[in-house]
Amino acid sequence: MMIEKELLDLGRKVELELKPYFESVDLIREKNFLKVLDAFQSVKLHDSDLNYTSGYGYNDIGREKVESIFAKIFGGADAIVRPQIISGTHAISLTLFGLLKPGDLLVYASGAPYETGEGIIGIRDVPGSLKEFGVHYGEFNFRDGFNEDLIRKARVVVFQRSKGYTFTDSISMDELEKAIKVVKTINPNAIVMVDNCYGEFVEEREPGDVGADIVVGSLIKNAGGGIALTGGYIVGNKDLIQRIAARLTAPGVGKEIGPMLGLTRNILQGIFFAPLVVSNALKGAIFASKIFEDAGFEVKPRYFEQRTDIVQAIKFGRVDMLIKFAQTIQSFSPVDSDAEIESAPLPGYGNKIIMAAGTFVQGSSIELSCDAPIVPPYIGYLQGGIYYEHTKYASLLALQEILKISKK
Ligand SMILES: *Cc1c(COP(=O)(O)O)cnc(C)c1O
Numbered sequence: 001m002m003i004e005k006e007l008l009d010l011g012r013k014v015e016l017e018l019k020p021y022f023e024s025v026d027l028i029r030e031k032n033f034l035k036v037l038d039a040f041q042s043v044k045l046h047d048s049d050l051n052y053t054s055g056y057g058y059n060d061i062g063r064e065k066v067e068s069i070f071a072k073i074f075g076g077a078d079a080i081v082r083p084q085i086i087s088g089t090h091a092i093s094l095t096l097f098g099l100l101k102p103g104d105l106l107v108y109a110s111g112a113p114y115e116t117g118e119g120i121i122g123i124r125d126v127p128g129s130l131k132e133f134g135v136h137y138g139e140f141n142f143r144d145g146f147n148e149d150l151i152r153k154a155r156v157v158v159f160q161r162s163k164g165y166t167f168t169d170s171i172s173m174d175e176l177e178k179a180i181k182v183v184k185t186i187n188p189n190a191i192v193m194v195d196n197c198y199g200e201f202v203e204e205r206e207p208g209d210v211g212a213d214i215v216v217g218s219l220i221k222n223a224g225g226g227i228a229l230t231g232g233y234i235v236g237n238k239d240l241i242q243r244i245a246a247r248l249t250a251p252g253v254g255k256e257i258g259p260m261l262g263l264t265r266n267i268l269q270g271i272f273f274a275p276l277v278v279s280n281a282l283k284g285a286i287f288a289s290k291i292f293e294d295a296g297f298e299v300k301p302r303y304f305e306q307r308t309d310i311v312q313a314i315k316f317g318r319v320d321m322l323i324k325f326a327q328t329i330q331s332f333s334p335v336d337s338d339a340e341i342e343s344a345p346l347p348g349y350g351n352k353i354i355m356a357a358g359t360f361v362q363g364s365s366i367e368l369s370c371d372a373p374i375v376p377p378y379i380g381y382l383q384g385g386i387y388y389e390h391t392k393y394a395s396l397l398a399l400q401e402i403l404k405i406s407k408k
Contacts, residue, residue: 001332007396014290015392018283021303025282032201032275039072040272050265057259066267067255070223073271074196074215075208076235080245080255081219083263085232087363088197088218089116095216095234096120096156098244099191102134104155109183110171111141114164114195115349115373124350142179151186161207162198162309165373165381167300172308173203177210184211191240197221198309198365198383201278214240220364222281222310225273226386229266229361277366278310281384284368284391285312288382291399310366312382321402322378326356328401329370329382332394333358343374351375368394 049062057063063081071079085091100106106121118124122131131137138154140147151157159179163170171179180192193214194207200222207215214236219228234244245254260267289312290303298315301307316322323343330341336358343354351373359367368385372378385391 003397004400007400011396018286018290021286022283025279028204029275029279031204036073036272036275039069043068052262053259055259056257060260062264063260066264070233071235074206074235078238078241079233079235080241081233082258083231083261091216091232091234092195093120094248095214095244096130098247099156100135105136105153106156107150107154108139108158109142110160114160146182148186151183154190156191156193157183158193160195162311167313167379170309172306173205173210180211198311201275202308208235213237220361221366222278223271223274225270225277226366227273228270231267277386280388281310283388284385285310287392288312288395291395295399310383314380316378316380319378321405322372322380323354324401324405325380325398326354326370328398329394330356330358332397335360
């Protein structure tokens with residue numbers, strides 16, 4: 001498939017070197033598989049629970065079991081897991097609007113939020129934002145020191161686990177545990193929320209296990225295992241979940257309604273597959289990290305570093321290389337492999353973005369995908385891969401094409 005022998009040989013050599021790192025990924029997968037299986041058995045899931053509800057979706061036992069399973073896995077007492085939550089951004093927005101009242105202060109403790117968060121918060125002027133609703137906002141990065149004043153005044157303190165479009169380290173569960181303790185010492189009443197997008201099943205523990213009050217993510221990333229067709233999850237304390245459910249549907253009705261429209265089986269299969277799929281994505285990311293570093297590019301994380309999300313950042317330093325990288329990933333996809341992708345403005349994002357996503361589920365970034373804002377120093381963010389082999393060969397081909405540019 002267009003990959004030259006020289007690169008195939010390089011791939012084999014690198015793979016041997018990476019064996020110990022792949023083994024530690026396998027070990028985490030094994031533990032997460034057992035955790036997931038245990039959650040399924042603890043709710044006594046039955047074949048009949050997978051049936052369809054429509055309309056109001058009253059008494060949907062399948063939905064209730066899905067939510068109990070997610071609550072157990074992500075370390076909370078209760079959960080909302082619905083196909084009516086469209087994306088990670090929607091899950092975050094819903095959670096914040098559920099928890100915050102006019103006059104409250106929202107604080108991001110891990111620095112600037114993921115780009116689509118700017119619209120939710122009102123950092124970019126968008127109709128319907130929290131700012132318009134009278135919610136105040138502050139941010140600091142706990143790695144540079146905790147802003148005690150903001151923490152004391154905050155109603156909700158957010159940690160974003162995954163780096164987003166920045167070239168920094170994502171927040172490991174050890175680091176998060178310590179940071180949450182600091183926040184809770186300064187303000188025991190603050191609600192600690194974690195944006196868990198891209199982090200699920202990368203470590204043995206999840207944010208709910210290390211003190212987060214509310215954990216939020218998307219089903220078209222890790223937690224959907226590449227199978228869920230849509231959806232998001234919110235896991236946390238019962239009273240918080242109740243408030244958020246009042247915003248999802250209506251006050252007084254809350255979690256009692258919500259048809260699953262036949263997606264119960266799909267969502268459950270997704271979470272069941274997720275530890276396996278995440279482990280494949282991680283191996284692919286480690287492989288890409290190593291070959292691009294060996295070729296002289298700065299990468300984050302490096303192949304031997306501990307990971308807490310599936311995102312692999314590669315700094316190209318040149319716009320033509322970044323675009324070639326994204327285009328090659330696209331050309332190596334099972335869907336839309338012939339699409340000629342270009343950078344474009346995207347709803348919810350400030351910068352122009354180039355996205356490679358030849359995926360079965362639209363926008364699914366647990367499937368092999370890559371996105372990058374078109375700004376210097378031209379960093380590509382690679383993630384996903386249902387098969388490790390998919391990410392492996394796609395990155396080999398991308399490296400080959402980029403080396404051709406650098407020889408010109
Ligand atoms: C992807 C992502 C989001 C937004 O999720 P969408 O499903 O794309 O809306 C939010 N936060 C982080 C850290 C993400 O990686």
